[in-house]
Amino acid sequence: MGCSVIVCTRNRPELLREALGAVMPTLRCDDELVVVDSASESASTRDVCDELGARCVRAEVKGLSIARNRGVAESTGDIVVFTDDDCRPQPGWLDAIDAAFDAADVGFVIGQVRADVDDPYLPFDATPRPRRVFEGIVDPIDIGHGACMAFRREAYVAYGGADDRLGAGSRLLSAEDHDLFLRMLVHGWKGKYEPGALVLHRDWRSHREVVQYCWG
Numbered sequence: 466m467g468c469s470v471i472v473c474t475r476n477r478p479e480l481l482r483e484a485l486g487a488v489m490p491t492l493r494c495d496d497e498l499v500v501v502d503s504a505s506e507s508a509s510t511r512d513v514c515d516e517l518g519a520r521c522v523r524a525e526v527k528g529l530s531i532a533r534n535r536g537v538a539e540s541t542g543d544i545v546v547f548t549d550d551d552c553r554p555q556p557g558w559l560d561a562i563d564a565a566f567d568a569a570d571v572g573f574v575i576g577q578v579r580a581d582v583d584d585p586y587l588p589f590d591a592t593p594r595p596r597r598v599f600e601g602i603v604d605p606i607d608i609g610h611g612a613c614m615a616f617r618r619e620a621y622v623a624y625g626g627a628d629d630r631l632g633a634g635s636r637l638l639s640a641e642d643h644d645l646f647l648r649m650l651v652h653g654w655k656g657k658y659e660p661g662a663l664v665l666h667r668d669w670r671s672h673r674e675v676v677q678y679c680w681g
């Protein structure tokens with residue numbers, strides 16, 4: 466199945482350049498890449514995309530959930546894959562995601578997100594967890610992280626996509642990914658954790674900002 470890789474960004478052109486440098490070599494012939502500029506305050510995001518030959522669309526209102534929904538609307542793949550501008554997907558991550566959608570009732574797949582530094586407060590995997598299938602009602606915080614997540618398009622669209630009251634740029638700062646996971650499970654879809662879909666998360670927050678992020 467073709468994957469649509471969606472990278473949302475705001476006012477971080479240098480991080481975006483590094484992220485696209487990691488993402489673009491991993492794309493296969495049936496995949497597409499959509500960069501969503503989440504109401505950046507300059508043209509720097511589009512400049513980076515033009516330089517690297519990446520398609521860029523703009524969301525006029527800031528917010529990660531708004532940007533992700535815009536990316537889905539602008540893409541065509543059967544599977545929509547999200548990563549962030551501070552992440553570096555590793556070779557083979559899309560093959561691992563594709564392989565995990567091996568049954569019609571798998572609605573979402575979560576990959577492994579590892580920090581590029583050792584900080585116990587960061588909400589990422591310190592070591593790979595074993596593969597796991599999620600079904601029924603589980604605590605979504607145990608599932609994984611939105612920095613590497615993929616959805617069957619029909620499931621994402623059917624239940625309204627990301628809630629724009631949640632996530633970066635909103636008052637509540639985060640948890641739009643956990644909300645998505647839980648809504649998929651409530652409606653009968655299964656989820657999977659696939660450690661072979663690995664992205665490295667670039668640490669750019671101060672320790673104080675990490676604690677604030679986790680609190681949000």
